[in-house]
Amino acid sequence: MTKALEIQQLRKVYDNGFVALKGIDLSVEEGDFFALLGPNGAGKSTTLGIVSSLVNKGEGSVKVCGYDLATEREAVKRSLGVVPQEFNFNSFEKVQDIVIQQAGYYGLKRKLAEARSETYLKQLDLWDKRDVPARMLSGGMKRRLMIARALVHEPRMLILDEPTAGVDIEIRRSMWAFLKRLNKQGTTIILTTHYLEEAESLCRNIAIIDNGEIVAQAPTKTLLKGKQRSTYVVDVRGTVTIAPDLDGFNSRLLDEHSIEFDLSREQSLNEVFSQLEAKGLEVVSIRPKTNRLEELFVDLTTHSKQEAGA
């Protein structure tokens, strides 16, 4: 099966000497829904910038849908749709004109461009705004406009750099539904996001990049299974003044109604409940302290920083 994206030993040093990528390898299957995660400045945008021809490539090789970026750049560009992190359209242009214009750059004749722009603007709930200058749109609408623009030439792979940044919950969820539908229809999707809940619920595979290096790459489920420890918070009826001493668990008092404890893979929640019950505490509710992927992300990136500092 052709890989949608295959990066080998990609290294990028900016003119100021900053080493953004230290020879990364990355592989994304065709049809995948893939997340590239990492803290700010880790190398996510540089990686996607190189793939989408917005950043000059350094050493190493990049292949998109089997086409080599170094020798078949036009074919690479035709295979890709790009939704960047920052708004990058002429804000004085009307919404539909922006999409039609982009279609023209991909060689689509005007009639087809008009039809496609209608299709995608409707799918992204922007058809009513087609004659509005882009600067009049809300932040969420601007993001959806960039998605419509990136899809107008119907690429095999869509790259989204933080597509839901600054978007309210309702619109974010509708964008997730749209992206899931798109992926089901066969479009490979690669996204970066700071909302780890987004990556966990959407993406089948994840890579975590930190300090210019890939520190983890695996199916989302495998990564989460490999997590050694989770932290939970229980709310109890009545008041507690000190953290209960739970045998085999590290517990901490958050406030007079809430206790936090760590749970390893070998332990079970039943043990915690039993011990709390034995101490006369009635559990009213329980929740993970943070998103599971978020904990893993913090573990991995902290570990990578400690190694770098050592």
Add this chain to the structure above:
Amino acid sequence: MNHPYWVAFSAIVYKEVRRFTRIWMQTLLPPAITMVLYFIIFGNLIGSRIGTMDGYDYMQFIVPGLIMMTVITNSYGNVSSSFFSNKFQKSIEELMVAPVPNWVIMLGFVVGGVARGLACGFIVTLLSLWFTDLQVHNAFVTLSVILLTAVVFSTAGLINAIFATKFDDVTIVPTFILTPLTYLGGVFYSVSLLPDFWQWVSKLNPILYMVNTFRYGIIGHSDIPVLAAYGMLLMFVALLMSWALYLLHTGRGLRS
């Protein structure tokens, strides 16, 4: 034509033309007003006291130069401001991610600049008919030299915009280089009036060749050999386009 490059080129040109026609109050109207003032003040009021220049009525003498001045400043200004705005708003990335070769991007913007230069030149030519009786001595020379000049300055505007990092950078060249060279390029006087040394210095100014060749096309008079002007114009087209392509290829000011 269905070739993707042709469609992409047409899309760029369409966008560029739509841009300057949408903001016609900033692009088409000012040169018309400025040139009408030139015609009234220099042509009518002062020109009537000057009498003739190289045997031609002063108004007849300056009109070709003023048309050429309009074409030069508007071709240059269109591409430098449009391309820089695209960089500033990052909408240039729309082109950078698309499968559009650099030469198509360059030609698209240059043709957009040529379109504005010629549109302004046409408007000024129509207005000049209120002040003088304009007859074309050689239509081929008139049209070809104005077209080549527009191409040269559109390409130069593109190079300026590629290097520019702030809005000031796109006004420096027109203010400190283009305007002085145009004023000293024989728009208002014949270089034969100058002492030998200054005539020699003037002949280093490429705009002198363009203005005089265009004047030759209109009234049949030029201070310099017309063929030399064509040679110089073609050389500038080749040099500037090669430079612009090189800059786009390396991603100067566009890709880090």
